Amino acid sequence: MAHASVTPGEMSSLAHDEHTHPGPGLYVKIGLALFVLTALEVGVYEVAFEHPGNALGTALRSVFVPVILLLSACKFALVAMYYMHLKQDGKLLSGVFIFGLILAALIIVGLMLLMAYHHAFARLH
Amino acid sequence: MATTAVGHAPTGYAPHGHAPKTGLWSWITTVDHKRIGILYGATAFLFFLIGGLEALLVRIQLMRPDNTFLSPETYNQMFTMHGTTMIFLAVMPLSATFFNFFIPILIGARDVAFPRLNAFSYWVFLLGGLFLMASIPLGLMPDQGWFGYANLTSNQYSPGLNVEFWNLGLQILGISSLAAAVNFFTTVINMRAPGMKMLRMPIFVWMSFITQVLLLLSFPVITVALIMLMFDRLFGTHFFVPASGGDPLMWQHLFWIFGHPEVYILILPSFGIISEILPVFSRKPLFGYAAMVFSGIFIAFLGFGVWSHHMFATGMGPIADTFFALGTMLIAIPTGVKIFNWIGTMAGGSLQFKTPLYFAIGFVAMFIIGGLSGVMHAVAPHDLQQTDTYFVVAHFHYVLFGGSIFALTAGAYYWWPKMFGRMLDEGLGKVHFWLMLVSFNLTFFPMHLVGLLGMPRRTYTYPAGLGFEIYNQMETIGALLLGLSQLIFLYNMIKTWRKPADAPADPWNGATLEWAIPSPPQEWNFNEIPVVHSRDPLWEAKRERGGPLPEPAKVSGAGIHLPNPSFWPLMAAIGVTAIFTALLLIEKFHAVGIIVAVAFFLFSVFKWAFEPAG
Amino acid sequence: MAHDAALDAGHALHPETTTGIDNRKLAIWTFIGSECMFFASLIATYLVYKGKSLSGPTPAEMLQIPLVTFGTALLLFSSLFVVLALNGAQRGNRRQLIIWLGMTLVCGAFFVGMQVYEFQHFVHEGLTLKTNLFGASFYLLTGFHGTHVTIGVLWLATVFVTALRGKLPPERAMNLEIAALYWHFVDVVWIVIFPVVYLMKD
Numbered sequence: 059m060a061h062a063s064v065t066p067g068e069m070s071s072l073a074h075d076e077h078t079h080p081g082p083g084l085y086v087k088i089g090l091a092l093f094v095l096t097a098l099e100v101g102v103y104e105v106a107f108e109h110p111g112n113a114l115g116t117a118l119r120s121v122f123v124p125v126i127l128l129l130s131a132c133k134f135a136l137v138a139m140y141y142m143h144l145k146q147d148g149k150l151l152s153g154v155f156i157f158g159l160i161l162a163a164l165i166i167v168g169l170m171l172l173m174a175y176h177h178a179f180a181r182l183h
Numbered sequence: 184m185a186t187t188a189v190g191h192a193p194t195g196y197a198p199h200g201h202a203p204k205t206g207l208w209s210w211i212t213t214v215d216h217k218r219i220g221i222l223y224g225a226t227a228f229l230f231f232l233i234g235g236l237e238a239l240l241v242r243i244q245l246m247r248p249d250n251t252f253l254s255p256e257t258y259n260q261m262f263t264m265h266g267t268t269m270i271f272l273a274v275m276p277l278s279a280t281f282f283n284f285f286i287p288i289l290i291g292a293r294d295v296a297f298p299r300l301n302a303f304s305y306w307v308f309l310l311g312g313l314f315l316m317a318s319i320p321l322g323l324m325p326d327q328g329w330f331g332y333a334n335l336t337s338n339q340y341s342p343g344l345n346v347e348f349w350n351l352g353l354q355i356l357g358i359s360s361l362a363a364a365v366n367f368f369t370t371v372i373n374m375r376a377p378g379m380k381m382l383r384m385p386i387f388v389w390m391s392f393i394t395q396v397l398l399l400l401s402f403p404v405i406t407v408a409l410i411m412l413m414f415d416r417l418f419g420t421h422f423f424v425p426a427s428g429g430d431p432l433m434w435q436h437l438f439w440i441f442g443h444p445e446v447y448i449l450i451l452p453s454f455g456i457i458s459e460i461l462p463v464f465s466r467k468p469l470f471g472y473a474a475m476v477f478s479g480i481f482i483a484f485l486g487f488g489v490w491s492h493h494m495f496a497t498g499m500g501p502i503a504d505t506f507f508a509l510g511t512m513l514i515a516i517p518t519g520v521k522i523f524n525w526i527g528t529m530a531g532g533s534l535q536f537k538t539p540l541y542f543a544i545g546f547v548a549m550f551i552i553g554g555l556s557g558v559m560h561a562v563a564p565h566d567l568q569q570t571d572t573y574f575v576v577a578h579f580h581y582v583l584f585g586g587s588i589f590a591l592t593a594g595a596y597y598w599w600p601k602m603f604g605r606m607l608d609e610g611l612g613k614v615h616f617w618l619m620l621v622s623f624n625l626t627f628f629p630m631h632l633v634g635l636l637g638m639p640r641r642t643y644t645y646p647a648g649l650g651f652e653i654y655n656q657m658e659t660i661g662a663l664l665l666g667l668s669q670l671i672f673l674y675n676m677i678k679t680w681r682k683p684a685d686a687p688a689d690p691w692n693g694a695t696l697e698w699a700i701p702s703p704p705q706e707w708n709f710n711e712i713p714v715v716h717s718r719d720p721l722w723e724a725k726r727e728r729g730g731p732l733p734e735p736a737k738v739s740g741a742g743i744h745l746p747n748p749s750f751w752p753l754m755a756a757i758g759v760t761a762i763f764t765a766l767l768l769i770e771k772f773h774a775v776g777i778i779v780a781v782a783f784f785l786f787s788v789f790k791w792a793f794e795p796a797g
Numbered sequence: 798m799a800h801d802a803a804l805d806a807g808h809a810l811h812p813e814t815t816t817g818i819d820n821r822k823l824a825i826w827t828f829i830g831s832e833c834m835f836f837a838s839l840i841a842t843y844l845v846y847k848g849k850s851l852s853g854p855t856p857a858e859m860l861q862i863p864l865v866t867f868g869t870a871l872l873l874f875s876s877l878f879v880v881l882a883l884n885g886a887q888r889g890n891r892r893q894l895i896i897w898l899g900m901t902l903v904c905g906a907f908f909v910g911m912q913v914y915e916f917q918h919f920v921h922e923g924l925t926l927k928t929n930l931f932g933a934s935f936y937l938l939t940g941f942h943g944t945h946v947t948i949g950v951l952w953l954a955t956v957f958v959t960a961l962r963g964k965l966p967p968e969r970a971m972n973l974e975i976a977a978l979y980w981h982f983v984d985v986v987w988i989v990i991f992p993v994v995y996l997m998k999d
Binding site: 361366372375399401406407414421433440789 | 820830849850951
């Protein structure tokens with residue numbers, strides 16, 4: 059498909075690729091990071107729940123949900139930014155993904171709040 | 184400057200076969216967005232008439248107190264099918280008619296991003312509609328309301344296959360909409376002509392684009408709700424069964440998280456159509472373009488935060504009620520902005536009183552009324568009086584019929600010459616308009632009053648002596664006249680069809696790109712992809728020329744690349760339908776039926792994936 | 798720069814787009830955005846109904862961390878492997894492509910196998926779809942995730958076969974990139990499900 063001139067779309071496409079694609083080395087490092095984060099998640103769980111009576115375990119239990127969510131959020135971000143290439147790609151693709159994500163999170167939280175209140179309310183009446 | 188009529192093959196055609204294709208097979212394998220649009224339109228209009236018949240039967244039953252024209256069971260089926268048909272098989276696909284025909288042309292493209300996926304969406308829609316309609320001759324019409332509240336929909340209270348027709352039918356239709364949404368989202372972002380920046384796109388494209396975003400984000404939620412209901416009914420789960428801890432309210436939440444964005448899906452394209460028509464027929468650019476874009480975005484965003492205004496009577500508690508009431512009131516603001524901008528467009532303009540303008544003005548007036556009753560619903564305590572009464576029925580018919588249908592009709596009259604090369608008859612158009620306007624108000628205005636008097640929704644009859652009779656009689660007469668107005672429209676279409684296809688490219692002195700190409704367009708739309716410099720490219724071109732543009736030349740299309748037609752989108756659509764039919768008939772065919780259907784579907788997808796797109 | 802040229806070669810064949818992004822790539826991300834809402838609804842239902850079962854086994858009683866941790870690791874590594882395969886495809890390194898894509902498939906298949914084993918074990922222990930709200934919401938959420946994984950395995954297997962036949966040169970690497978994006982998404986959903994369902998079984 060020979061083109062007489064470069065169209066704007068093509069130009070932006072070529073310009074876009076002037077950046078360097080990450081090499082395999084970076085990907086392996088991210089993979090190891092993911093493994094470590096997972097180990098941490100499971101480790102936190104083990105200490106908090108499988109070894110009751112332990113002082114560290116008690117402390118971790120009280121912050122368990124935020125810590126676990128934070129660790130999984132890190133994993134999520136690593137896969138999205140590096141494996142799914144969002145870090146290098148334009149903002150549009152990140153925007154499309156993040157918009158869906160935020161709405162999804164809001165819906166989960168909203169439903170949990172509404173139904174929790176509903177259950178509490180129903181129990182009182 | 185002779186224009187060739189459609190069907191004539193001009194001399195000098197390229198060996199690529201760009202001659203207009205005819206015959207059934209060319210329609211079955213078409214991937215041309217314009218043909219797909221026409222298929223959507225014809226199919227949707229037919230479903231619209233069927234939905235109208237269902238409404239007429241309801242109205243006849245309600246004409247007299249204690250009437251026995253329809254049994255309670257049949258009545259329930261009628262209003263359920265009327266609602267489901269009108270929303271999913273009429274208004275949405277009528278909007279899709281214009282998405283399909285015009286979005287690529289309005290952005291200066293030759294087709295959508297994925298032409299075969301586009302064809303797939305149509306075939307799935309057709310088959311999904313037929314799936315739902317199949318319930319009619321089988322005497323198994325869904326009867327649980329278009330919103331299917333749990334736990335009325337449980338096996339205990341709805342033992343027959345009626346709910347399955349509704350549930351599985353909607354899942355099929357959801358696949359059609361989702362595929363189309365991915366397609367149009369990608370098309371609008373990625374296939375705009377040079378110079379067509381986002382903020383230069385016609386408002387119809389913007390509103391349709393926002394509609395696709397709403398579809399993408401809301402349909403998955405109802406899909407999950409429908410799947411959960413399907414599992415309850417077919418596989419013994421208890422998501423919505425109170426006796427086992429399930430909560431029917433969960434259905435309502437999931438349904439309305441979809442359902443509220445759905446009503447914006449129904450109206451935003453219409454907002455877009457009106458925003459195209461009013462400037463052309465006022466000979467004046469749209470007032471407040473940017474405000475129109477951003478109010479549309481704001482409405483869509485907010486639309487995800489107001490769903491429980493459908494649930495004020497369920498006892499969510501004062502905090503939830505307040506949150507949703509405030510959100511609902513807030514959403515009136517961007518809507519109001521649009522109304523003022525439409526009025527602002529007309530003010531000081533040189534109004535051309537042709538049929539599209541009549542319907543557009545009718546839209547603005549009716550939508551204002553519908554919006555006002557909507558804001559009344561936002562006031563939660565007041566809603567407790569209005570909910571489940573005819574007041575609500577009045578509200579949504581004003582916005583859906585007075586709104587969407589008026590706008591879609593306006594769009595039909597406006598775009599008919601472009602689509603078919605013929606102008607719809609002006610005289611008949613005006614008769615259609617006035618009859619429709621008067622009969623519409625006769626049908627639905629009294630519903631506000633009888634609703635506030637206490638007449639409940641979805642009830643097959645009412646006793647004498649409550650003062651409901653006079654209103655119901657007016658409404659039934661109105662409904663019959665409304666039906667007559669549709670027949671006049673149909674007659675106009677048929678009469679017009681007999682005329683030669685010699686409409687000019689630009690009969691209305693339009694502002695946007697579709698009026699730069701022949702009526703109807705050649706398969707590849709533009710001989711050369713245009714370069715766009717403004718929001719109203721055609722007005723700009725005419726200004727520069729100092730007068731009207733010459734009739735666009737028709738060319739042979741040699742050297743213009745077009746996608747190949749394909750048989751596989753239809754096959755894949757049959758595969759999808761087969762899967763859900765196997766689920767419908769699971770008692771008979773068990774897992775084997777599903778496996779066979781899935782295999783057929785996968786086979787079609789593989790053939791599709793590996794054939795050259797061309 | 799030379800290797801970038803090979804990576805860039807893929808873009809030349811495709812029609813120009815307004816943003817420079819391939820249509821199919823934009824489409825798969827759009828689909829992924831939509832799927833976020835699909836899984837959000839399933840996760841929300843799971844969380845709303847958590848602790849509300851009237852009878853029957855609870856998450857704490859049934860869910861086994863060790864097995865699922867292994868499955869989680871499998872899925873994470875499969876994401877690494879598919880990225881390495883894509884890297885190979887973009888560079889024209891056929892060996893790298895085929896080995897790592899093959900490894901991805903192995904991991905994916907094992908994950909599905911693990912899920913099937915887990916489900917069978919639970920059924921044996923008395924947790925079915927019908928047992929209680931936990932059973933229903935758990936099987937629906939993880940079952941649909943597993944279905945998505947299976948579809949991913951099928952898709953990647955198809956790409957694998959085209960690669961084996963020598964029909965995945967650098968210009969066609971986008972075919973793998975899109976399948977890989979879908980695969981990563983499926984992994985990312987599990988990154989959410991694993992802590993929310995398993996680690997928070999309380």
